[in-house]
Amino acid sequence: MKKYTLIVFTLLLSVMGAGLLISCGTSKNVVYFQDLKPGESEITLPEVQAITVQPEDKISIIVNSRDPQLMNLFNLPYTTKQIGQQASSNNQGVSGYTVNAEGDIDFPVIGKIHVAGMKREEIAKFIKDKLIADNLVKDPVVTVEFMNLCVSVLGEVNNPGRFSIDRDRLTVLDALSMAGDLTIYGNRYKVLVLRQEGDTQRVYGINLTSGEHLYSSPAYYLQQNDVVYVEPNEVRSRQSTVNGNNVRSTSFWISLASLLTSIGILIFN
CATH class of the missing domain: 3.10.560.10 (Outer membrane lipoprotein wza domain like)
Incomplete structure (x- = not known):
């Protein structure tokens, strides 16, 4: 009797120990930045790569001025478009410019502008300088925003x-x-x-x-x-077995408990 009891107890400890080892092995892999120490670590960041406009991107360009008529001349109408409905002018959204395959947009009055590879502030500066140089707007404030990025x-x-x-x-x-x-x-x-x-x-x-x-x-x-x-990680990968029946799954522990209960009943009866 004692011999069988010892075997069952040893089996239980072995399986529980395996589970603990797995848990310990995976817990150390969830911490970020393990090589950094507060007040001691200094890392040179990579060169900043600001997002640049590419073909098929959509951007909004708003020109503000003291003259409302000039603003309307250079700004697309505020619109909203819903499935099954025709777009109408309102204040619920702003139309944007879709960059074509060549990287260009067609801007009112100015015409074609090549914007591919440019940052937001570069596009805004180019349009502002162009409006002033061509005596179109004396005091333009140009704002460029991403729309579908x-x-x-x-x-x-x-x-x-x-x-x-x-x-x-x-x-x-x-x-x-x-x-x-x-x-x-x-x-x-x-x-x-x-x-x-x-x-x-x-x-x-x-x-x-x-x-x-x-x-x-x-x-x-x-x-x-x-x-x-x-x-x-490995824990999730091993949980994706056919029945999920391993030491990391709930079903395994339920099956083990059922097995040990059955063995215990046989031994003590």
Whole structure:
């Protein structure tokens, strides 16, 4: 009797120990920036890569002036468009300029402007200088905003989706924050950034556990249409077995408890 009891007890301790080892092995892999120490670490950030306008991007350009008539001359009408309805003039939205395949937009009075590769402030300055040089507006204030620029965040994050770019500089940390951070099952060692550069699809890998690796990555600053993918870690991958029946799953522990109960009944009866 004691012999069987000892066997069951040893089996239980072994399985529980395996579970504890797995837990300890994975908990150390969830901490970001493990190589950084407060007050001691200094890392040179990569060169800032501000977002530039590319073909098929949509931007809004607003010209303000003391003369309302001049403002109306250079600004597209405020419109809203709904499925099944014709667009009408109102104050619910602003029309934008879609950059064509050659990287140009057709601006009122001025005509064709090549904006591909330009930053927001560069476009605004070019139009302002052009309006003044051609004596079209004496006191223009030009504002340029992004309209359809987005990044996608997929994989082991709390809120995957497509997120609008509302600033000139967007980092991979910004994108992960908008997606609600990684889940506990996200692989901090391998976050992928997929970026199309011309006819080439580039894939960058980022290790979030290393601040030095993160800040030196060419993908630290994101561009429009980038896709950020967080791979599942080993715990999540092993949970995806056919029945999910392993030491990391609830079903395993239920099955084990049932087995040990059955063995106990046989022994003590």
